[in-house]
Amino acid sequence: MALLDVRNITIEYKTESGLLRAVDDVSFTLNDGESLGLVGESGCGKTTLAKSIMRLLAKNGRISEGQMIFKGEDLITKSDDDIRRLRLDEIAMVSQSAMNALNPVHTVGKQLIEGIQAHSKASKREAYQRAVDVFRMVGLEAKRLRAYPHQMSGGMKQRAIIAMALTLNPSLIIADEPTTALDVVVQDHILQQIIRLKKEINGAMILITHDISVVSETCDSIIVMYGGKIMEQAPTSVYFRNPTHPYSLGLKNAFPSITEIGEELISIPGTPPDLHQEQPGCRFSARCPFATPKCEAEVPQLEMIGENHRSACHYNDDVERFRAESKKPETWQAVRERIAQAAAKASDLNG
Ligand SMILES: Nc1ncnc2c1ncn2[C@@H]1O[C@H](COP(=O)(O)OP(=O)(O)OP(=O)(O)O)[C@@H](O)[C@H]1O
Ligand SMILES: [Mg+2]
Numbered sequence: 001m002a003l004l005d006v007r008n009i010t011i012e013y014k015t016e017s018g019l020l021r022a023v024d025d026v027s028f029t030l031n032d033g034e035s036l037g038l039v040g041e042s043g044c045g046k047t048t049l050a051k052s053i054m055r056l057l058a059k060n061g062r063i064s065e066g067q068m069i070f071k072g073e074d075l076i077t078k079s080d081d082d083i084r085r086l087r088l089d090e091i092a093m094v095s096q097s098a099m100n101a102l103n104p105v106h107t108v109g110k111q112l113i114e115g116i117q118a119h120s121k122a123s124k125r126e127a128y129q130r131a132v133d134v135f136r137m138v139g140l141e142a143k144r145l146r147a148y149p150h151q152m153s154g155g156m157k158q159r160a161i162i163a164m165a166l167t168l169n170p171s172l173i174i175a176d177e178p179t180t181a182l183d184v185v186v187q188d189h190i191l192q193q194i195i196r197l198k199k200e201i202n203g204a205m206i207l208i209t210h211d212i213s214v215v216s217e218t219c220d221s222i223i224v225m226y227g228g229k230i231m232e233q234a235p236t237s238v239y240f241r242n243p244t245h246p247y248s249l250g251l252k253n254a255f256p257s258i259t260e261i262g263e264e265l266i267s268i269p270g271t272p273p274d275l276h277q278e279q280p281g282c283r284f285s286a287r288c289p290f291a292t293p294k295c296e297a298e299v300p301q302l303e304m305i306g307e308n309h310r311s312a313c314h315y316n317d318d319v320e321r322f323r324a325e326s327k328k329p330e331t332w333q334a335v336r337e338r339i340a341q342a343a344a345k346a347s348d349l350n351g
Pocket of ligand 1: 013014015020022040041042043044045046047048049058060061210275
């Protein structure tokens, strides 16, 4: 049985301009000890999906369809008390803004020790010892337990938060851009620590990031989201050798550490779609160099194209040609021109 089995989850936000579908029919499974990278451009629904697992969606958001089975039980129908217990004990979340979650009026150590005691039968002494241990694991000295949050740097606070999240040996760690607010050197260091700790406690992990090169180094499998939908999903080794969806090919071009030496960095022209509007076809079609009228009319299903490898494109069979053409700057330049023409036409119509 999978640790987490996300089945056909759709999540909507109520907004002033109507319903916004941030996550649309997303399914995946995660096994014990496995790490999954969740990537995609800003606004594609990563945080929404992560928060929904913890039942931490904003008030105007709700899961309108699907099931989320964790250790055999549906998280969606659990009581609030049960969910509170699950957080930290079973599922820990480290987010980009986690640093701000520390209470400024108490020392970090007090918060850590109380957290451990609230979730286990540990005595104060045992909780203290555990706090010292995890602080060491994340590279902080024990004396830092006596510090107040304002006495620590951003990187130290972030490590303290990671320590807190991991003290209880959660079976699932959700790390949502855990290092984005930090400088690159600290980022790398902290990420390595999260991965080491994850191994130590044999937890599963969902790592959310903009940076697909991080996923290639740290995750077993990858899910690429776009406009609330999964575009491609694969074991990491397969994905980085054989990216298939045109969106993946575009993302790959945009990352220096992944593109082969000598290849040019090319960004994907245009911006992600407005999720208020129902889109009849593929969400990526407006920015896709290979889009046809069919792509604009029909939503492609996420199709199995290899072992545990799925891609939502009508033209998965043309991937060899797409791979070759996606490496050429002119392929994307044509998209840029197409988008500019469409915008000019739209403003003509409006004016
Ligand atoms: N509370 C909210 N109310 C209304 N819309 C929201 C709310 N939270 C998120 N959204 C919208 O839902 C969509 C998905 O947002 P989400 O934060 O999940 O994206 P993301 O992939 O995590 O982006 P980023 O990489 O920038 O963190 C976006 O269009 C966003 O504007
Ligand atoms: Mg986010």
